[in-house]
Amino acid sequence: MAADRGKARRLDIDAVIDDPETKIVICCGSGGVGKTTTAAALALRAAEHGRTVCVLTIDPARRLAQSMGLTVLDNTPRRVPGVGKSGGALFAMMLDMKRTFDEIVEQHAEPGRAQAILDNPFYQSLSSSFAGTQEYMAMEKLGQLREELAVDGSEQPWDLIVVDTPPSRSALDFLDAPKRLGSFLDGRFIKILLAPAKVGGKAYLKVFSAGIGAVTGVLSKVMGAQVLTDLQTFVAALDTTFGGFRERADATYALLQAPGTAFVVVAAPEPDALREAAYFVERLAQDQMPLAGLVLNRVHRSSAPELSADRSMGAAEQLTERGEHPLTAGLLRLHAQRMTLIARERHLVGGFTSAFPGVAVAEAEAQGSDVHDLAGLRAIGASLTE
Amino acid sequence: MPPSPPSPPSPAESDWEGVRLHVVTGKGGTGKTTVAGALALALASGGHRVLILEVEGRQGIAQLFDTPPLPYEERRMAVAPDGGEVFALAVDAEEALLEYLDLFYHLGRAGRVLKKIGAVDFATTVAPGLRDVLLTGKAYEAVGRRKAGRRTYDAIVLDAPPTGRITRFLNVNTEVAGLARVGPIRNQADSIMKLLSSPQTAVHLVTLLEEMPTQETVDAVAELHEAKLPVGAVIVNMVRRAPLRPAELTAAAKGKLDRDEVAAGMLAAGLPADASVLDALLDEAAQLAERVALEKRERRTVSELGRPTYELPLLGGGVDVGALHELAGELRRQGAA
Numbered sequence: 117m118a119a120d121r122g123k124a125r126r127l128d129i130d131a132v133i134d135d136p137e138t139k140i141v142i143c144c145g146s147g148g149v150g151k152t153t154t155a156a157a158l159a160l161r162a163a164e165h166g167r168t169v170c171v172l173t174i175d176p177a178r179r180l181a182q183s184m185g186l187t188v189l190d191n192t193p194r195r196v197p198g199v200g201k202s203g204g205a206l207f208a209m210m211l212d213m214k215r216t217f218d219e220i221v222e223q224h225a226e227p228g229r230a231q232a233i234l235d236n237p238f239y240q241s242l243s244s245s246f247a248g249t250q251e252y253m254a255m256e257k258l259g260q261l262r263e264e265l266a267v268d269g270s271e272q273p274w275d276l277i278v279v280d281t282p283p284s285r286s287a288l289d290f291l292d293a294p295k296r297l298g299s300f301l302d303g304r305f306i307k308i309l310l311a312p313a314k315v316g317g318k319a320y321l322k323v324f325s326a327g328i329g330a331v332t333g334v335l336s337k338v339m340g341a342q343v344l345t346d347l348q349t350f351v352a353a354l355d356t357t358f359g360g361f362r363e364r365a366d367a368t369y370a371l372l373q374a375p376g377t378a379f380v381v382v383a384a385p386e387p388d389a390l391r392e393a394a395y396f397v398e399r400l401a402q403d404q405m406p407l408a409g410l411v412l413n414r415v416h417r418s419s420a421p422e423l424s425a426d427r428s429m430g431a432a433e434q435l436t437e438r439g440e441h442p443l444t445a446g447l448l449r450l451h452a453q454r455m456t457l458i459a460r461e462r463h464l465v466g467g468f469t470s471a472f473p474g475v476a477v478a479e480a481e482a483q484g485s486d487v488h489d490l491a492g493l494r495a496i497g498a499s500l501t502e
Numbered sequence: 503m504p505p506s507p508p509s510p511p512s513p514a515e516s517d518w519e520g521v522r523l524h525v526v527t528g529k530g531g532t533g534k535t536t537v538a539g540a541l542a543l544a545l546a547s548g549g550h551r552v553l554i555l556e557v558e559g560r561q562g563i564a565q566l567f568d569t570p571p572l573p574y575e576e577r578r579m580a581v582a583p584d585g586g587e588v589f590a591l592a593v594d595a596e597e598a599l600l601e602y603l604d605l606f607y608h609l610g611r612a613g614r615v616l617k618k619i620g621a622v623d624f625a626t627t628v629a630p631g632l633r634d635v636l637l638t639g640k641a642y643e644a645v646g647r648r649k650a651g652r653r654t655y656d657a658i659v660l661d662a663p664p665t666g667r668i669t670r671f672l673n674v675n676t677e678v679a680g681l682a683r684v685g686p687i688r689n690q691a692d693s694i695m696k697l698l699s700s701p702q703t704a705v706h707l708v709t710l711l712e713e714m715p716t717q718e719t720v721d722a723v724a725e726l727h728e729a730k731l732p733v734g735a736v737i738v739n740m741v742r743r744a745p746l747r748p749a750e751l752t753a754a755a756k757g758k759l760d761r762d763e764v765a766a767g768m769l770a771a772g773l774p775a776d777a778s779v780l781d782a783l784l785d786e787a788a789q790l791a792e793r794v795a796l797e798k799r800e801r802r803t804v805s806e807l808g809r810p811t812y813e814l815p816l817l818g819g820g821v822d823v824g825a826l827h828e829l830a831g832e833l834r835r836q837g838a839a
Binding site for chain 2: 450
């Protein structure tokens with residue numbers, strides 16, 4: 117029913133971040149909805165409620181990074197000054213995708229081999245621009261940060277991790293990328309490329325063996341013979357050093373399903389963002405990922421909602437027609453615009469909440485300007501819990 | 503020599519005579535796909551044929567024109583009022599690779615085998631540079647395509663990846679250089695690069711009058727310059743007209759609007775004038791003043807880029823096909839097409 121649109125269960129943000137059982141909060145959603153800002157605001161609020169928090173941001177806007185004292189991309193959490201007078205603390209870091217990948221290689225391969233991988237052009241391409249690398253490395257980093265997570269009062273640097281997710285083409289990429297990268301590295305084609313090194317291998321290789329010569333022939337024709345050699349070296353190196361790549365991806369994925377993780381889907385009251393949010397909510401349910409609720413950023417409000425858009429507009433036109441009170445007419449037009457915008461936003465959000473009545477929603481009011489400092493982040497946290 | 507006959511009166515000259523490939527980028531949320539659609543319509547008017555290419559697998563063009571998802575096939579999406587046509591294609595890197603292999607190597611069945619064993623997926627995944635070559639390669643092919651001695655399309659509009667990735671996406675040469683130093687892929691990359699860095703290409707940036715989008719625009723312009731890629735226009739999207747006069751905005755910013763006068767106006771219009779309503783109206787005016795001041799700063803930042811700049815209004819009712827035509831008209835009026 118139209119009258120019921122827009123009625124949603126309220127997401128109690130404080131209940132989520134104050135609960136000592138909550139260990140990981142993951143902020144996801146489409147690009148441009150304020151995901152990073154939300155992650156930072158939640159982390160700051162939790163820290164000021166006494167928790168020791170580490171926030172992992174992906175590609176934050178310069179001013180936002182500066183507001184948390186992040187000036188260099190060094191892949192290590194740094195304590196944010198000015199937070200923690202009430203016992204909590206905030207650590208913040210920016211993900212360095214390539215460095216995270218390089219570190220995995222250095223950890224898992226013997227020195228000579230590691231250098232060969234790091235120098236391989238395919239590795240360089242994969243580690244700096246593969247569409248899923250950022251997602252995978254965010255997961256990897258989360259896994260690393262979790263090892264430093266305090267459980268049951270153990271002495272560790274933090275007891276809550278808040279994660280921002282990469283600005284994917286689609287919100288779902290974040291969940292799919294690790295598996296994609298894992299299955300890709302385990303893929304049949306990689307096995308075929310490795311075939312010369314594993315003569316007498318598995319049965320399907322025999323089935324394809326007749327075709328393999330043709331395939332590699334075509335590849336060297338298209339890409340040049342040197343490319344194929346590089347590729348084979350790269351794949352062979354990956355195969356030996358990343359035997360457990362798939363398992364790692366699976367472990368990270370399982371980590372997300374574990375109790376103590378809370379997903380927060382971030383959106384703005386706009387059609388595209390809400391459509392992505394809907395996909396994400398469905399997907400989280402499908403994969404049995406724990407959804408805390410939806411954070412809706414940039415929502416407009418008015419302190420005079422009883423004065424409708426139609427009534428304000430009608431009155432403004434009347435005043436203008438009579439040539440009276442131009443200031444009041446202007447203010448009424450402004451108010452009418454805002455009420456129209458609010459109605460449009462309510463309609464869009466109502467569509468979402470009638471499709472997902474069980475999803476709790478917290479709203480943050482649109483801010484006049486972008487966040488520059490901790491006060492700005494605090495204001496967003498406060499707005500979410502009003 | 504006899505004087506040349508006077509040229510026929512033309513509507514506003516386009517700022518982009520000679521440009522065949524219009525690349526449209528912008529930060530997420532700035533409406534780059536909408537602007538790409540409107541620009542395609544604007545370029546089509548006057549009886550031209552325009553192809554709009556989508557490369558991110560989002561089916562944003564189909565949604566924009568309110569049609570079912572696009573297959574890997576050029577489809578007519580819209581007609582301009584005077585007979586021009588807009589076609590659209592959602593480019594898929596894997597399909598493009600197979601098409602390319604077939605075109606240059608007449609692979610046929612072998613191509614399908616490559617796909618079956620995952621080689622195509624592998625190639626487009628492990629080498630993102632290759633992926634970009636395939637996607638931009640489609641634009642390159644469409645620009646050069648001819649049928650019966652005539653160009654198939656007068657202009658191509660590429661709905662490109664967002665500003666953060668645009669330079670890397672277009673700079674296929676550098677991307678591929680590390681992977682393929684010689685060979686057909688390298689040659690293809692070289693030809694594409696030649697088009698992309700020529701005056702036949704213009705990279706337009708869509709922004710909003712807000713801090714982050716303008717900052718990203720400034721950064722992207724610098725990166726494009728660095729990579730010697732031709733920067734086109736800056737298109738400021740979703741511009742709102744303030745319903746208050748400058749003097750009123752100044753007063754509102756200082757909290758000095760005449761409260762009694764507003765109250766009198768409310769009463770004259772037969773509306774309530776109690777304190778809470780007046781507070782609300784004055785507060786909304788103060789917020790507007792803050793926003794307008796911010797927009798003024800951002801507008802200055804945009805103009806300092808020294809690029810042709812067009813402004814598109816915020817459409818209250820959202821974007822539908824009618825609204826697209828309205829935006830297209832606006833772009834034409836300002837000289838974008």
